[in-house]
Amino acid sequence: MKYLIAFVLSCVWGVQAAEAVLHPKLEVFRPFLGSFWQGDLTEPGKTERMLDKSSWQRVLNGQAIKTVHSVNDGAYGGESMIFWDEKRQSLVFYYFTTAGFYTHGTMSVDAATGAIVALEQVENNQQGITQVRSRSLLQGDKLTVESEYQKNGEWVKGHSAQYQRTEPSEIIFR
Incomplete structure (x- = not known):
C-alpha cells in the first residue's frame, strides 16, 4: 500500500512540476521557459x-x-531578471553584463502582434549608449529580435537577429 501511495504522490508531483506556477503577468513568457x-x-x-x-x-x-x-x-554576455512590479503596474527587468554596464527598463506586449516591446535605460556604457528600444516576436520556434540604441542623443539601428530554439547547451562565460 505504501508503494501505491508513493507512486500516486510522485505522479501528482510530476503534474505539478509540469504546470509550474507563474505570476499571471509573466504568462507571456511561458513559451520561452x-x-x-x-x-x-x-x-x-x-x-x-x-x-x-x-x-x-x-x-x-x-x-x-x-x-x-x-x-x-563568453566574449560578451549577460543575465536578466524579469518580474511584475505591482507599484508600477508593469513588467520590469534588470540586465547585467560582462562588459560592466547594466540596464533596467519596462516591457509591454503589443496587443495587435503579440510582440514584446522593451524600453531600457543604460547605465555605465562606455560607447555612449543611454537607451535601448527593442521588439521581440515569437512565431513557432523562431524568435525575431530587433533593436535600436540612443547613442550620443540620436537613435541608431541596433542589432537584429532571428533565433532558433535549440537543444540544451551550456551558456559559457569566460
Whole structure:
C-alpha cells in the first residue's frame, strides 16, 4: 500500500512540476521557459560570426523569469531578471553584463502582434549608449529580435537577429 501511495504522490508531483506556477503577468513568457535559443548577430560585411546562445527559466517560485546569454562562448554576455512590479503596474527587468554596464527598463506586449516591446535605460556604457528600444516576436520556434540604441542623443539601428530554439547547451562565460 505504501508503494501505491508513493507512486500516486510522485505522479501528482510530476503534474505539478509540469504546470509550474507563474505570476499571471509573466504568462507571456511561458513559451520561452526551459528553452534554449541561438541567434546569429553577425553584422553585414563582417567575417567573424557572432553567435548568441541563451536560456530562459522560471525562478523565485514563479515570481520572476531569468535569462542568461553568451555571445561567442563568453566574449560578451549577460543575465536578466524579469518580474511584475505591482507599484508600477508593469513588467520590469534588470540586465547585467560582462562588459560592466547594466540596464533596467519596462516591457509591454503589443496587443495587435503579440510582440514584446522593451524600453531600457543604460547605465555605465562606455560607447555612449543611454537607451535601448527593442521588439521581440515569437512565431513557432523562431524568435525575431530587433533593436535600436540612443547613442550620443540620436537613435541608431541596433542589432537584429532571428533565433532558433535549440537543444540544451551550456551558456559559457569566460
